[in-house]
Amino acid sequence: MSKNSFHILVVDDDDRIRELVKQYLEENNFLVSTAIDAFDAKKKIDIIKFDILVLDIMMPGKSGLSLTEEIKKINSTPVILLTAKGEATDRIKGLEIGADDYLGKPFEPKELLLRIKNILNKTKKAILANEIYIGNALINLKKLHIKINNKIIKINPQEKKVLEKMLEVPGKIFSRDDIGKIINISKERTIDVMITRLRQKIESNPKNPKYLQTVRGSGYVLWIE
Amino acid sequence: MSKNSFHILVVDDDDRIRELVKQYLEENNFLVSTAIDAFDAKKKIDIIKFDILVLDIMMPGKSGLSLTEEIKKINSTPVILLTAKGEATDRIKGLEIGADDYLGKPFEPKELLLRIKNILNKTKKAILANEIYIGNALINLKKLHIKINNKIIKINPQEKKVLEKMLEVPGKIFSRDDIGKIINISKERTIDVMITRLRQKIESNPKNPKYLQTVRGSGYVLWIE
DNA sequence: AAATTTTTTATGGAATCCATACCTTATGAT
């Protein structure tokens, strides 16, 4: 049951939410710590460097907003704010003072997970380790493998090359010709075969791909969210 | 059978845990002492210098936390805390006051062993003695030998050179060329043979190496955990 | 010169790569 390498701090005064989120993220292989309020959080932040903070805005004592402000003065740890419904002002304020994303309550844990992966994909740490999320698959280009559903699947060098290029510009359509140039192949069918294989490795439902999609008449495109 | 050179103090008021851990660590060649509470522990610490302390947090009399605090004022002996399940606060508190790692109860002895090796690999003593764990193998570069499964195996000068270089940057891929430069060899197969030999010495299952791995098309890489 | 270590060579096996053939699906003209 190997964890990924990211540590997240969840701060909320509501026990249920805290525990729910913690559990959900842990199920998805994150290392999770929690804090009950801004002061508690600050203490922990001063000691350990987290990869992401998830802060409730509305907390007794000090608000998530003030905490965000403090944090952003010190370093650039990404912050996701949890805002009560309708509090549009807070959201805007949050982004102004440097929060990286926000999520209105009530929220789906799944949605939070998505945002987290999104942000992680942009961090230096992930980039240095050559790690990036595509949906549920944590791609590690350096180690030539993919972690998905607690399994590790190997990718081969050719597959790596293609993934690498496509990951540089997610959303860009790659013609078969483009892909062919990357791996020195000209036959169209051959390229299709490689795409098929990649799909089997990164998609949870390869027959109906969500991330590595076909663009009929043009080629293929990779989405990372 | 011959011990390694590390001395560990296990402090827990629960007899069963104390004895279990002691036995397990002894099986793995550590020298182990035990203490029944914080006062008992303090007495022993004042007399002997241990390489690692394993402290239960929840103990009658004085808690593992206070003991950690005291210890850290005196010197930097590494401390691993054992915390009851769910006591997230204690864990963070522990790290705050200088503990080096923590482990939630109930824990696998194997997991504890892993953390211990991890910490030892970082200590000055280990580095000075040129001792480092790779999985179950305790490599002693100075003495040109490896302790594994209660056996001592010699390593040869060439093997040492390679290990030494690879240990400097675990996780880095060494091309055959890189390795060839270390030991002045150009034939690729020759290098493979050396890797094979090393695997037979440090891996418990050389056919399926866990630490000294092949990166097809690129070379070899050494992982130490 | 005996023993040990190092290097080379030879061989078999595994992983990867590429192409082809055949199958399925999407699309637009009728």
Place this chain on the structure above:
DNA sequence: ATCATAAGGTATGGATTCCATAAAAAATTT
């Protein structure tokens, strides 16, 4: 809606490259 056709998907297999290792030869140490 139906059908013809273009486009895409994939199972399979041969070729090739790459790697592991036994065994022998050479070099070095004892």
